[in-house]
Amino acid sequence: MSAKKGNETKLHEDENTDSGFLSGEQLFSSELESGANLDSDSKNLHSASVDPADVNPDSGVVCLSENLSLLDLDTPTEPPRVVEPRNADIAILNVLFQQDEDGDSQLHIAAVHGCQKSVSTLINLCPDKSWLDMPNEYGHTPLHLAAMSGHEVITRMLVVAGASIAARDRRGQTPIHIAAEMSHVECLKALLAPVKEHPMRKMAAILNQKNYNGQTCVHTAANTGHIKTLQTLVYYGADINMREGLAGSTALHIAARRGDVPLVQYLLGQCPGVERSPRDWAGRTPRRIARRNSAARAFAAFKDDSDSESDEDDDSYDSDNDSLFEKLRDTLNPINVA
Template sequence: MDYFPQIMEGEMRDPRKDKLIQGSDDRVDSGLDSWKTDCDNLSCEFQGLNVVETLIQDSEPEPWMIYCNDDGDTFLNLAIIHEEKKLASEAIAKSCRNIYYLNQQNHLYQTSLHLAVITDQADIAHQLLKAGCDPELRDFHGDTALHIACKKGSMYSVGVIIQQCKNKLPSLLQSANYDGHTCLHLASIHGFLGVAETLLSEGADINAQEPCNGRTSLHMAVDLQNADLVKLLLQHGADVNRVTYQGYSPCQLTWGRSDLSIQEMLVARTNVDLQHLPESDDESSDSESEYTDDEVMYDDWSLGGERVH
């Protein structure tokens, strides 16, 4: 087993760790770009690794199964990251139904399934799900693998997860990440109509409201001025009279926007009292009477002693 020290000592430094320190708000690429320069060398090392020969049936786990690098990635994770499909397939086959290994999360709480979706390897995702990988596990953003697939607009990955997770699909579709976004919200935000239509056909809640201000996917479509998405959502029965936490309907959000076709689609379907923005009341005289001579109406604030307007 001379190759294990060679691999475990040769590729410990994972550039994804530096990428995370720099900024990880929208990190869905798993740092793949920074790995490409080392990929050829690591692939050569992997070619000398024969998983089948090392899987001797004994009481102790094999070295490749207990291996974990500084970022918490297992051998299976690394094979997926470097798109070594043969090695990944062998590792999945030999760890079939080994729930602990298949669902092991790295320091970003990513499982092998997350990484397979991130790297657009729907075939590997299919094998992982068949072997027993849990699709409901979340990464450090609160995203399941399906959230990531919807965010990326990966129809193949979305299709694989839906096909293989029928029993858990209602829970996956209802699940919101740490930003409060469901899979349908993410597909709507990024304008992936095919993904959105697939989710809706599988029973996604079209009127689910995100927690920040209560926008539905239809509100988001109006904000993005995506007329095709508005039309799709209306065809699937989106509630045009659902209001945000501030009390605005999708139709009211169309006023002052450039695409009048969206407004035309919504006005005819919206209740009269929710078609137009409410008229602003002239409360100038009343607001003046609310303050006495000893009170000051603050319209600014200070930061570090400096006045901020």
């Protein structure tokens, strides 16, 4: 290879392949010794007495130095430049995810108002998925607010993006608690439906998580009497016989206490696996609790032989309590307030 067409020189292959200077020096020396015919430019270049040791590869061997400058070497001459985020980008993120005096960010506001495009944009700009679980002053994450407001599309967007469905607010409520409490069935489905991009979640543990009043989502749903909500929770694996932490009540206890005939009928007649005579911490069955309200008719309609023993226990429980009350009443001394 040569820099000029007139020079049809040919480099000899050598085991010691260098950057081109050594092979050029050998060629240059051989041409001087053999007295080869050179063109006018080469004669002028080599007319002076030149010592090969003094040859500078950038000044003596023109063809090689020119082509070396065109080579794209694999080894970089400078360390790679690290591209850092621009100050403008950081400033934009700080504005978008900055919390106000109530602890709400733009994502909180967009979620509670149902702004799907804004939520989608903020999710895409979010630098870390932990920012999706940023709580406000009430402990509500954007997912809490979406479930509270009944925005099932935004709820699903946040779940798919990686927002936690087990995050607690200041009452210990998860988004599942809130959706069950508000009877937002579609939001429940958006929260509980599996996500292909995520590993399998231990759904039973999340569904049976208690708030700070000792209630699971089943208890909050039973308090509202919304049958469809309970059906959805049971379908995804919630324990319908779970006892709440304060009094040991099950969903059936709660339905009996409320006198909710449709809910009692659903639990006794249609919900699989329901315990018919569970006892709370005081030893009371749902049938006994419902004796003095309209739900007694529903329990009577589903009475079978297995309920006879519980009825006897309830009768003995009532008689024991009555005798204890009478003893306490008799031992009390009247207080003269005159």
